[in-house]
Each structure stands twice: as structure tokens, then as C-alpha cells.
Amino acid sequence: MMAASTALALALWLLLPPVKVGGAGPPPIQDGEFTFLLPAGRKQCFYQSAPANASLETEYQVIAGAGLDVDFTLESPQGVLLVSESRKADGVHTVEPTEAGDYKLCFDNSFSTISEKLVFFELIFDSLQDDEEVEGWAEAVEPEEMLDVKMEDIKESIETMRTRLERSIQMLTLLRAFEARDRNLQEGNLERVNFWSAVNVAVLLLVAVLQVCTLKRFFQDKRPVPT
Numbered sequence: 016m017m018a019a020s021t022a023l024a025l026a027l028w029l030l031l032p033p034v035k036v037g038g039a040g041p042p043p044i045q046d047g048e049f050t051f052l053l054p055a056g057r058k059q060c061f062y063q064s065a066p067a068n069a070s071l072e073t074e075y076q077v078i079a080g081a082g083l084d085v086d087f088t089l090e091s092p093q094g095v096l097l098v099s100e101s102r103k104a105d106g107v108h109t110v111e112p113t114e115a116g117d118y119k120l121c122f123d124n125s126f127s128t129i130s131e132k133l134v135f136f137e138l139i140f141d142s143l144q145d146d147e148e149v150e151g152w153a154e155a156v157e158p159e160e161m162l163d164v165k166m167e168d169i170k171e172s173i174e175t176m177r178t179r180l181e182r183s184i185q186m187l188t189l190l191r192a193f194e195a196r197d198r199n200l201q202e203g204n205l206e207r208v209n210f211w212s213a214v215n216v217a218v219l220l221l222v223a224v225l226q227v228c229t230l231k232r233f234f235q236d237k238r239p240v241p242t
Contacts, residue, residue, distance in 0.1 A: 047063075053122055055128055055131050058122070064118075067114060071110040075106055077132050077196070079195075083104045085134060087123075092117055137185065
């Protein structure tokens with residue numbers, strides 16, 4: 016009977032929507048990723064809302080484009096410059112604790128006049144709101160009688176698994192970005208190798224034809240023909 020109660024409570028905790036305690040609060044900030052094309056000589060900025068007293072991790076990477084570099088800046092909601100990097104291929108930065116408001120992320124390619132860049136970036140939040148939701152679940156589904164297996168241990172294990180799975184997804188996304196950058200770099204190298212190989216073959220053929228014509232001219236009989 017106690018095992019059945021435990022299974023029922025766990026199923027409710029996994030399937031039912033979270034219960035808000037003390038009124039409806041703001042929705043949690045979701046992690047996000049984005050890939051965009053930054054034209055030559057242009058600067059593009061993005062704004063991301065963040066809650067107070069949380070952790071914000073920003074990762075970016077230039078996937079394609081000559082030089083694989085870009086200028087990056089990160090500003091706080093108060094306009095304070097937190098990060099400034101010049102002509103970097105990638106970077107990882109953490110802001111902790113965050114301020115409530117909109118953070119400004121800017122990618123600048125104004126130093127390049129002809130080459131556009133393909134840029135990937137990802138935002139990862141670690142908010143305290145998750146802990147508050149867990150407390151709401153505890154009040155909603157914890158039975159009055161004592162259980163053989165503690166609900167707190169079950170919830171802690173599930174939260175640990177969820178956190179590790181989310182981190183694994185983020186790492187896989189970052190690895191896909193690395194793979195895309197390497198593939199674009201290899202394809203660009205292959206195109207350059209093929210082009211210069213074709214040029215070398217054409218030059219060799221031209222030199223061979225000129226050598227044959229020159230040798231034929233040397234061995235031609237230039238004696239006058241008798242009449």
C-alpha cells in the first residue's frame with residue numbers, strides 16, 4: 016500500500032503542471048540558441064531579459080567566414096560594459112549574479128569590408144525559480160502519512176538527472192557548432208586546393224606546348240630550297 020502511494024505521488028509530481036505558491040509569478044527564463052549571418056561592415060545587437068540573482072552564461076562561436084573572427088561586447092541592463100573582445104573566434108562568459116532587466120549582446124564585423132560571418136551563440140540561465148517550483152510540488156503532492164522512500168530524495172535525484180540532461184544537450188549543441196565550423200573550414204580549404212591545382216595543371220600544359228613549339232622551331236631546316 017505504501018509503495019502504491021509512493022508511485023502515485025511520483026507520477027503526479029512528474030505529470031501535473033507546477034503549482035504556484037503565493038500567487039502567479041513571472042514565467043522562468045528559457046535557455047536559447049541562435050545562428051545568424053553577420054554582413055561585412057555591420058554590427059548586430061541582441062537583447063535578452065534576465066531575472067535578478069541568477070546566473071547567465073553566454074557562449075558564442077564564428078562558424079564560417081574569412082578569418083573566423085568577430086568583435087563581441089556584453090552590457091548590463093544599466094549600460095555597464097561587462098565584456099569586450101576584439102577579433103575572437105569564440106568565447107564563454109558568465110555573469111553572476113544577474114540584474115533584473117535586458118542584457119545587450121553585440122557582434123561587430125565592421126573591421127571586415129568584404130567577408131560576412133556566420134555566428135552561433137547560446138544563452139544558458141541558472142535561476143533560483145526552479146527551487147521555488149520544487150517547494151510548490153512538495154506542498155502539492157506530499158502525502159500526510161510517512162512513506163518508505165523519502166520524496167525529497169526522489170525529487171533531488173530527478174532534478175539532478177534533469178540538470179545533467181539539459182547540460183548534455185547544451186554541450187551537444189556546442190559540439191555541433193564546432194563541427195559545423197570545422198566542416199566549413201575544410202570545405203573552404205578543399206575549394207582552394209582544387210582551384211590552385213587546376214591553375215597548376217593549366218600552367219604545366221601551357222609550358223609543355225611552348226616547349227614543344229620551341230624545340231620544333233630549333234630543328235626546322237632553314238636552308239634555302241634550290242630552284
